[in-house]
Amino acid sequence: MANIKDIAKQAGVSISTVSYALNGSPKVTDETSARILAIAKELHYIPNAAARNLKKQETKIIGVFLTDFSGSFYGHLLQGMKEGVNQSGYDLVVCSGKQSHQLLPQRMIDGAIVLDETFSSEELLRYADLGHKLVVMDRDLNHPNINQVLLDNKAGATLAVEHLIELGHRKLYVVTGPKGSFDSRQRLQAVKQVIDRHPDLQYIEIEGDFNKSSGALAGIQIAQGYSEPAAVFCLNDEMAIGMYDYLITTDIRIGEDIHIIGFDNIEVTQYTQPRLASIDYSKQKWGLLASEQLLKLIAGNDVEHEHIYVTLVKGKSMGAV
Template sequence: MVSIKDIAKQARVSISTVSYALNGSPKVTDETTARILAIAKELNYVPNAAARSLKTRETKIIGVFLTDFSGAFYGDLLQGTKEILTQKGYDLIVCSGKQSHRMLPERMIDGAIILDETFGNEQLLSYADRGHKLVVLDRELSHSNINQVLLDNKAGAMLAAEYLIEQGHRKLYVVTGPNGSYDSKQRLQAVTQVVERTAGAQLIVIEGDFNKAAGERAAERIMADSNSGLVSSAVFCFNDEMAIGMFNYLSEHHPNVKIGEQIHIIGFDNMELASYTQPRLSTIDYSKRKWGALAAEQLIKLISGDTVEHERIYVTLIKGCSVGSEK
């Protein structure tokens, strides 16, 4: 790789003169600058971004860390993030996996948005202690260099559970997310509170994994519980993808079971596909694009040294035909 030392040698000037010329400094004459730039082009010189960031202490790159890229959830979130970062002159890099975590301590990025359960809380706090700026979407952490932009999981889960109970259901199945998921834990806590304060209500928890396969397995379990498959059951899937997996399983294996009559299903996320299910899936809605945009805005404020307050993304209930009055 060509270095500024190589350019200096060919131009017969000092390394500092080359550095000044490459950075457009008035300390170097126009004639010398033009000659150095011509030599740099001839040698196919590419600036070393890592070295430059050590000097300027900025890369103009923001990292978004995700547990994985599966499912249809992340597109709007990342689009909202990208739009704000582009406006502010930053580029976006999306990362997954523990090896990518080193981008923070090695200062390859100026800050990070975290939606990745593989980061430990102590790990993130240690980064914040060293001055790294972070916005977390999946946990609660108290530190001056960390801002929280959290989804109002508890309000959404309460809306879903209360809606099912209003329809006359007293036996509620819930299909959770992965064990380490902050969102899943918050939703389960909220549903448990609703059931505990409802006379005669019963809660049955089925462990899921936020994917269609988990919804299919849950549907199989629920139909096995019902023997004939023709009893009225209420199911709250902690995301739409599992709810759609449940739709798929019932359509293939129990075509005579009518969703919205024999089984009542509600999801969470209002992903685009949910609007095309038959019947239309009831779900909890919020703006994923706004969530990503707000996370980016908060991170830029942190990097700029501005005061920030924690933010929350609010939710609403969309009533579809997948939930109906219990007969």
């Protein structure tokens, strides 16, 4: 692969002259610049991105770090992020896995949006201390170079459980998310705060994993022990759909014998019969706001932590117990 020295040798000029020409500097005449660019093209020269980024201290690329890409949740989220960065002339690269963490210390990106539990909070604070700009969507971190754009998980979980209690339920199953999930911990904490105010409510916790299969497994457990009307709060919609898909194969009537509510209001919930209740918010707005906040940080502007507010979407066929 040709390098800048090869171009300089063929053009009969210094390396610094080639560098000026490749970067459009007025220090080189138009005639010399055109000749150097023609030779670079002839030699199939590709600029060294890492060296250029180090010199300019910018890449115009934003990194998004996700634990997972599965399910319908991430499409709207990433679309919002893409809108936010593109309108400011930046591009977006989506990453997953611990090896990709090196993009930050190597300064291959100008900043990062993090929704990825493979990052420890200590690691992110270390990067922030080194001057990296970060937006976190899955944890509480206080640092001048870190902005938080978080879902109002506690308000959503409170709405969900109080709705089920208003329907007359006195038996509540809660299907949790992964142990490492910030959102799951926040939602579960709010559930327990509501439960404490209703000592007559029977509470059963089932471990889930934010995917359909864990929702189906929870449905099997509930069906095997079913003896009276019950309510189920799945801490995300993927699990609620998995449970729904299993329970419709049984004699248990969803919306009558069991009421299910999820969290995220993904598109498929509106096509279930009866419609599953859920906690709604704009995934696209969440992504857009995260990218806008990061770009403000990069520009050196003051930013405040943000919350994405949520609402309850009731199941259309859900009646009282």
